[in-house]
Amino acid sequence: MQRPVRVLVAKVGLDGHDRGAKVIATALRDAGMEVIYTGLRQTPEMVVQAALQEDVDAIGVSILSGAHNTIFPKLLTLMKQEGMNDVLLTGGGIIPNEDIEELTKIGVGKLFTPGTNTQDIADYIKDWVQKNRSF
Amino acid sequence: MAENKFITDSGIVINNLYQPDSSNTNNELPGEFPYTRGVQPDMYRGKLWTMRQYAGFSTAEESNKRYKYLLANGTMGLSVAFDLPTQIGYDSDHVMSEGEVGKVGVAIDSLRDIETLFDGINLQDITTSMTINATASTLLSFYIALAKKQGADIKKISGTIQNDILKEYAARGTYIYPPKPSMRIITDIFEYCSNEVPKWNTISISGYHIREAGSTAVQEIAFTLANAKAYSEAAIAKGLDINVFGQRLSFFFNAHNNFFEEIAKFRAARRMWAKMAKDLGATNPKAMMLRFHTQTGGSTLTAQQAENNIARVTLQALAAVMGGTQSLHTNGFDEALNLPTEAAARTALRTQQIIAFESGVVDTVDPMGGSYFVEELTNQVEAQAWKYIEKIDAMGGSVSAIEEGYMQNEIATASYKYQKDIENSEKVIVGVNKFAVKEEVAPPSFRINDSIRIEQTEKLNKLKAERNNSLVQANIESLEQAAKDGRNVMPHIIEAVENLATLGEIADTFRGVFGEYKA
Known part of the structure; x- marks a missing residue:
């Protein structure tokens, strides 16, 4: 029997808007996942360390402050350094489409914008993990 | 099933019809205790609300241009948005500031930035509201220092600092220090201003962000008033007179979608604060009057079919005006996508001007007063809000309730329910879960370049050298x-x-x- 999908929901940078992060965390739990929420003001380093310690399948980052073009690439670099090839980096917030395209190109997973159904996010994470989990 | 559709987000059941009875008759007068019908006897006939558009982004130079544009278009007071490093006490060159400088507001590191921000604007002639909390004491100091440099009499300058740290722990997130020393800095500001800057509104006790974080209308005013009580008690404990500092307390609420519940909320909040201030020992009527700023609900804006937001903003703004607001910010219709463009900011301001000058709703005081429905709803919102306040009092007040995570949990539960209701289509969001169309999301028409951190860093280096x-x-x-x-x-x-x-x-x-x- 496979263990449940484990997800780290993270707020990175100085952004204090955590309504979305909390809603997603609860929705993913309701969808049967194990969810760890980091709380506010994490650095990319703290997030990657927590992801390693908690042995998660996915990291979901919520950003509404406009700092996404700084934070996602940093996270990706750190994850590569740690060899976390079977961990999904996904997220959401107020992120313009053209930025989403650029971030996806460099290897960030799907990024979700306001108005997304939480079930769609849960399904996306489950599918990804099923295809990419290395154990 | 059908009856479920007639319940507000706060859980208030709406009846088919309201008829006159003893509980929904209102013989109060505006301008008189408990001010349910308004804080002025003549309300907007005497003076319109202040049309105060919140703006700020990038560098002080860029924001200064937007302020001059807004002033030229009829905005009546400034409202400054600061970037997150400024709000959390980091200079632009700090490592934590990377990626955040100038993004959600203007970057301010020193008095020189404030001089640039208000270049060509005489501080004695305008009022300025600053959305600043953990670092409010510093931003107010910058402002006072600039006013002095301009030759203004600081006894005459006026404006508002948000300075409401309790809701930062509960809902907004830009805290720095623990609650106790934070409360002490706040009461220092109360004390200093009552002597030196007597016209300054030293706090704007805010339900806005509590609502944005997902609370109901009832929770919004309940938690805000509980916080107001905590600040007042802290000031009284410091030996300050509520009849003095009480006159400089102001409030800030959200205008959300449910039109009548919002109007009832504003009326109930006024009545409740009047009673609360009186119980705290206020005898001066001015210390019992709840004066408030309103902003339309940012989280109600949709990225889908963004022009629909103009209609939402209009309804929300109308509720604020019919609820008797003292000042108002209307959101730009494009704000689910990016910071408002100049054109969107102008339409938002025009919306207020249309309400003020074309609709006729300003011609009489409290036009909803005496409506069986609105009076009853006002009573119910009030009754439910007192229940929350009693609960918080039993926990030892707002500071303890926040430390225990009570407000945060209540808000998170309400916001999850709201989301689920949308996803189950129990709540309709036009253009999102009903009447949706396939559409190309427009590329952002307004963005902030990361290079401004370098600009700010150069300014800081120069400042430290000079x-x-x-x-x-x-x-x-x-x-x-x-x-x-x-x-x-x-x-x-x-x-x-x-x-x-x-x-x-x-x-x-x-x-x-x-x-x-x-x-």
């Missing part, structure tokens, strides 16, 4: 001592910023003395 560093060092040491000794910190901050100490240096001094709050 100022008298030993003088700044001495000022910082005396500030540190005052913080430790419990003396009022305000005169020390003002002196330090006049000598070009930076925002980050002041915040670091307090961090050293008070420590940092970890949620």
Whole structure:
């Protein structure tokens, strides 16, 4: 029997808007996942360390402050350094489409914008993990 | 099933019809205790609300241009948005500021930035509201220092600092220090301003962000008033007179979608604060009047079919006006996508002007007064809000309730329910879960370049090379001592910023003395 999908929901940078992060965390739990929420003001380093310690399948980052073009690439670099090839980096917030395209190109997973159904996010994470989990 | 559709988000059941009975008759008068019908006897016939559009982004130079544009278009007061590093006490060159400088507001590091921000604007002639909390004492000091430089009489300048730290722990997130020292800085500001800057509104106790974080209308006013009580009690404990500082307390609420519940909310909040202030010992009517700013609900804006937001903003703004607001910000219709463009900001301002000058709703006081429905709804919102306040009182007040996570949990539960209701289509969001169309999302028409952090860093390097560093060092040491000794910190901050100490240096001094709050 496979263990449940484990997800780290993270707020990175100085952004204090955590309504979305909390809603997603609860929705993913309701969808049967194990969810760890980091709380506010994490650095990319703290997030990657927590992801390693908690042995998660996915990291979901919520950003509404406009700092996404700084934070996602940093996270990706750190994850590569740690060899976390079977961990999904996904997220959401107020992120313009053209930025989403650029971030996806460099290897960030799907990024979700306001108005997304939480079930769609849960399904996306489950599918990804099923295809990419290395154990 | 059908009856479920007639319940507000706060859980108030709406009847098919309201008829006159003893509970929904209102014989109160506006301008008289408990001010349910308004704080002025003539309301907008005497003076319209202040049309105050919140703006700020990028550098002080860029924001200054937007302010001049807004003033030229009929905005009546300024409202400054600061970037997150400024709000959390980091200079632009700090490592934590990377990626955040100038993004959600203007970057301010020193008095020089404030001089640029208000270039060509006479501080004695306008009122300025600043959305600033953990670092409010520093931003107010910058403002006072600039007013003095302009030759203004600081006894005459007026404006508002948000300065409401409790809702930062509960809902908004830009705290720095633990609650106790934060409350002490706030009461220092109350004390300093009541003597030196008597027309300044020293706090804007905010339900806006509590609502944005997902609370109901009832929770919004309940938690806000519970916080107001906590600030008042802290000030009274410091020996301040509620009849003096009470006149300078202001409030800030959200205008959300449910039109009548929102109007009822504003009326109930006024009545409740009047009673609460009286119980706290206020005898001066001005200390019992709840004066408030309103902003339309940012989280109600949709990225889908963004023009629909103009209609949402109009309804929300109308509720605020019919609820008797003293000032109002209307959101740009494009704000689910990006910061508002100049054109969107103008339409938002025009919306207020159409309500003020075309609709006729300003011609009489409290036009909803005496409506069986609105009076009954006002009573119900009030009754439910008191229940929350009693619960919070039983926990030992707002500070304890927040430390225990009570408000945060209540808000999170309400916001999850709201989301689920949308996803189950129990709640309709036009253009999102009903009447949706396939559409190309427009590319952002307005974005902030990351290079402004470099610009700000260069300014900081120049400042540190040009100022008298030993003088700044001495000022910082005396500030540190005052913080430790419990003396009022305000005169020390003002002196330090006049000598070009930076925002980050002041915040670091307090961090050293008070420590940092970890949620």
